[in-house]
Amino acid sequence: MARIQSTLLGLLAFTIPTIHALRTVQGSPCTSLCGDTSNTTSSEISCIDSAYNTTQTGETFESCVSCLLESNFQNATSGETDVNWGLYNLRFAFTSCVYDYPVPVTNVSTPCLVSCTTLGPALEMQLTDPVGSDLSSFCNSTFFADNVVTTCENCYTLTTEQAYLTNFLEAVRYNCHFPNDPGVAYSITPDRIFNDTELPSTTNSYGATTSATSTGESNVKKYLTVIIVMPIIGFLAISALTALCCFCLIQRRRRLAEERRSNQRNRWATGTFTAAWQPAWTNYPGSPYQQQFAMESTAPFGSAPFGSAIPGKGFNVVESDGKTYEAGYSTQYVTPVSEDGSDMKQSFQFRNESTSTQGQDIKHAESYQEFFASPGAPHAL
Secondary structure (H helix, E strand, O other): OHHHHHHHHHHHHHHOOOOOOOOOOOOOOOHHHHOOOOOOOHHHOOOOOOHHHHOHHHHHHHHHHHHHHHOOOEOOOOOOEHHHHHHHHHHHHHHHHHOOOOOOOOOOOOOHHHHHHHHHHHHOOOOOOOOOOOOOHHHHOOOOOHHHHHHHHHHHHOOOOOOHHHHHHHHHHHHHHOOOOOOOOOOOOHHHHOOOOOOOOOOOOOOOOOOOOOOOOHHHHHHHHHHHHHHHHHHHHHHHHHHHHHHHHHHHHHHHHHHHHHHHHHHHHHOOOOOOOOOHHHHOOOOHHHHHHHHHHHOOOOOOOOOOOOOOOEEEEEOOOOOEEEEEOOOEEEOOOOOOOOOOEEEOOOOOOOOOOHHHHHHHHHHHHOOOOOOOOOOOO
16 A cells, blocks of 8 residues: 555655655745655655756656755744755655655665664664654664774765765764754755765865855865974974074083183283183182192292292293292202202302302393292383
8 A cells, every 4th residue: 555655655646746745844945946845755766876867756856955955944833944854855765765664766776775774773763754853863773883884985975976965964974063053055966965975974064154065175185284384384493493403502612612712812911811721720729739839929038948038030930740849040049959858048059150249140030030020020121
């Protein structure tokens, strides 16, 4: 009886084009395209992509569903919306073409049935007795798993005659993840659904007011732009950081060099320059040799054991071991070591081959010392 009824409805739809059997909301503005009926029937379903452009059944289905998805109509009494009934019709078409449920529609055979079998129980839920206010209850079924949906879609994308079914299923899944707000047109435009270009898998919401473009390339362009731009930004950042490090290093070296030059100028100006061979520790006040030299300098003439003040012009000398004493030309000097431990004074021997008095020797020594610079001007001639 049900088969005969479906056949009669199909004949009526064929002979009277203005009456169709696609379910809509009571009072919907799409009634003129979809017809006024209590339920959708398989006679208004097309399973081949080319049929949507070449047959009246396919063109009517596309026009009706497109109107429903773009409509913002909602029945104030029942709460039903045109968008939900448009998605229901897409689910009805998918189950009719893939599972032959409720009745067979086409004899096209594809291997994709194996990939989509486990989705059947969820997609067939309340298909023949739908509740207008609860058309998305199948989304909560464990049979409607995302990984299985993606596998099923990928299979139908590779077919040459039923690629539209991929987008039918994806449009249905999208509403499960991001339910459409009542009174708002569907986020995915119909021209993307009735297209052999596969919709991207549901990962991000299109938004309530933003529609996806019909080219199917927006996401690809977005990621491609990121892939191209990120390496460039990274290279520029590394180059800038390298340049900054080089600049700071050069400035630091210049500052240190300037400090060294300034210290050298100050040391030459104050006369505190220390020869490289002079031990640095002798400059400290606590040096035992400096203390010794201080004592010797203040001691009476001839009373200090080493380095006693001697008449005449001389200059300070620092030995390599740190000992400091006054040296120069004088009438006598003190030997640093004597056998009996006493000061041992001897006269300088500045005598020429002829006989000379001690006074001449001293005068000769004093005149000879004029060739040496005074301690206050070490570089003077």
